[in-house]
Amino acid sequence: MQDEIFTSIDHRNTADEAVRQIELLLLDGVLSSGDRLPGERELSERLEISRPVLREALKTLEERGLLVSRHGGGTYVADLIGQIFSPAVSELIARHERPTRDYLEYRRMLEGHAAELAAKRASEADKARLSAILDGMEKAHADGDFQAEAERDIELHHAIGEAAHNIILMHTLRACYRLLSLGIFHHRRLIFDQAAAREKLFRQHRILVDAIVSGDPGAARKAAEEHIDYVAETATEAARAYERQRIAEMRNSQRAAAKAAPRPAKGKTA
Secondary structure (H helix, E strand, O other): OHHHHOOOOOHHHHHHHHHHHHHHHHHOOOOOOOOEOOOHHHHHHHHOOOHHHHHHHHHHHHHOOOEEEEOOOEEEEOOOOOOOOOHHHHHHHHOOOHHHHHHHHHHHHHHHHHHHHHHHHOOHHHHHHHHHHHHHHHHHHHHOOHHHHHHHHHHHHHHHHHHOOOHHHHHHHHHHHHHHHOOOOOHHHHHHOOHHHHHHHHHHHHHHHHHHHOOOHHHHHHHHHHHHHHHHHHHHHHHHHHHHHHHHHHHHHHHHHHHHOOOOOOOOOO
């Protein structure tokens, strides 16, 4: 793939042109956080510039915080998403229920709009990627590989954000999904523990992809919003069920401990 994304540049201002080409690849999401760039020799040949000029361009991009060099390990795209909240705030969010509701409300707005745009703008390559991810999700679902299914879930939502072809929306969604990868919101685990919920989620993802691939913006927005509504509703009920189970187990544990405890000797009557 990297043979196709890097192209020869205008030699009138080579270093600046190299910087600009790589910046646009980052901005468009072609290169993502953690991606490794080709080696210096290979990349200079693809760009058709000298290695000293390439080093100058890479140094500029490193100074701008877009690339990082690892000694003896090559050059990589920096963490462009970063952490939305400080660790302290992330932990605070994880301890309370209301941020989960607000997070899903925020996602509902973003994903409804992203799905609508994707249905209008998705290229054939976008549609092929969405279909391939859905196929992978279906296989994981059939195999009972819930971890793989959850990973394909996030990958699918990333792909829809990219298919919307709005740079700001795409990067905002990436930052939004970073919270999921950090494990801050526990509703995903609770939902994926339920077989009926997993089945419903898979059907919803299929409806969503079908709407985008068929180019139906209204249906795509509706499918995205209904998906988030279901996640919110199911997450609430799953949390309640978890709490009921926790309390029941505590009661049973206490009863068992009380029965096992030695009873005080009865006093003798005079």
